[in-house]
Amino acid sequence: MKNSIKTIILGKKIPLSLDSGKQLKNFKIAYQTYGKLNKNKNNVILICHALSGDQFTAGINPFTKKPGWWSKAIGSNLPIDTNRFFVICSNILGGCLGSTGPKELNPATKKFFNMSFPVITIRDMVKAQKMLIDELGIKKLLSVIGGSAGGFQALQWAATYPENVISAIPIATSFRHSAQNIAFHEVGRQAIMSDPDWCNGNYIDKKKTPKKGLSVARMLAHITYLSEEAFQRKFGRNLQNKLSVAYGFKTDFQVESYLKHQGQTFVDRFDANSYLYITRAMDYFDLPNQKKGGLKNIYKNTPVKFCIISFTSDWVYPTKYSKEIVDSLNAVGANVSFVEIQTDKGHDAFLLDEKEFNETVRGFLSSTANIMGVN
């Protein structure tokens, strides 16, 4: 599978009205597609990526030269089978891999947006995706799939555009950010903003990068994506290239080295301001608050078929939040399936090759496609 960077300019005639009240005109959305659109245009699957993801879900990411973040699930004969489905994934609004975000030029001022980029929400991202889908001439999505912040988007799609979504698979996700979620994000943001190289957000103009701040933010966040068991299983108290501790503060333990590596590689591929904007959008996500009567009213009479998946060791968005969504959907007689996958891999389990998880996605998609007559 070959990847090339595709972008599209949206909001040329009608601008995107943001939740903040501001408007975005002539903004870019970068996207990738995999597989082929069939004649009836009924085999389209939209993948929504998470905080640090991008549009390169499958194949090789041309920037990192590594396999796409969901290359284990999307591809020929994989659970999201590109022989059957036409898969679209766009870089979220505010992202940093081609879509308009803080590191892009503001077409109105010809200067970098930096912190003048408007604060965006999950719903804004979804609206931008809808504009992309419209532009591509696609009326209905067979499924909208996403994990974590991608799950927020899947839930938002079903809430905002129920007539355009046949099914949704929100994975390892929640309907709102909890106090703890916000707290972890705030530490990450403070790490970035207290790095002197952040330069009040104008580091591109100053030809600097807040590498330390961003990498600490990533290290912290990465701890939350795993579980206590997974850390113990992977690293225990193993030492990094030495036989005994060095009685100092350089890297002694493997887990330290691992986290530093996670931080460093992230800095090479991610923009610090994008990290601020996207974590903020996630913190602002509060789906029940979008309508009086909460989730039940939001999904009342919904035609969307849901398959909600959680992981036992996910402590970022624990199963109880998925169950609350399931209960609300059941309360309004919506069509919902729910599975909690047993794993010690934590929140990131959805990115890994979990057999039972893959089978759930494969089964739900193929049965939905069969019902809809996708050949």
Added chain:
Amino acid sequence: MNRLDFEIIRNVIAAPKDTSMIIDVPMILDVGCENGELLKFLNKKKKIDGRGLEISQKNVNICVKHGLSVVQGDADKDLIAYPSKSFDFVILSQTLQATHSPEKVLSQLVRISKYAIVSFPNFGSWLLRLKLLINGIMPQSKSLPHSWYTTPNIHLCTIKDFKKLCEKNSIKIEKSFYLNKYGKQINNPIGKIFNNFFSTSGLFVLKK
């Protein structure tokens, strides 16, 4: 696993006592639906809007794969989330005896659905009585194959016990079916009168 009472359940749904209950596409919840066999069986002859609640992740996956809408959950804990009368029929087939709190489960079933179809093995059957009387150990049978120390069936009861519980909770028994060990309905009059003695299991259509 082929459950003995599939055919009877299908007939109940196709021809309930109250003919206003004959619905084009009845909304049905199968509690403890295992791999979804009953839902698939019911859907073959008549279109249903079938949902399931199942405790095992593997079974839920099998159901989802077949296009069934099944939620991983527990009859003891999760029925409470469904709003009142949200189903036409709720089915609890051969599972009541394995719940922690049969009384609460039963009350939930008649709350969330217009009709509840409940079946369970009858511990009052003559064969079990005889086994206990003669051998003096906890009886085992085809429908109750476990040893007392491994059995998931923690709340076994007789048909008489069950009827008493329904009465206590003002649950109306609309229809009763008494089944022999082959899952066939007992039709001879003596068997019907002494149902608690002769039937291997009972199936009841309940309403509140």
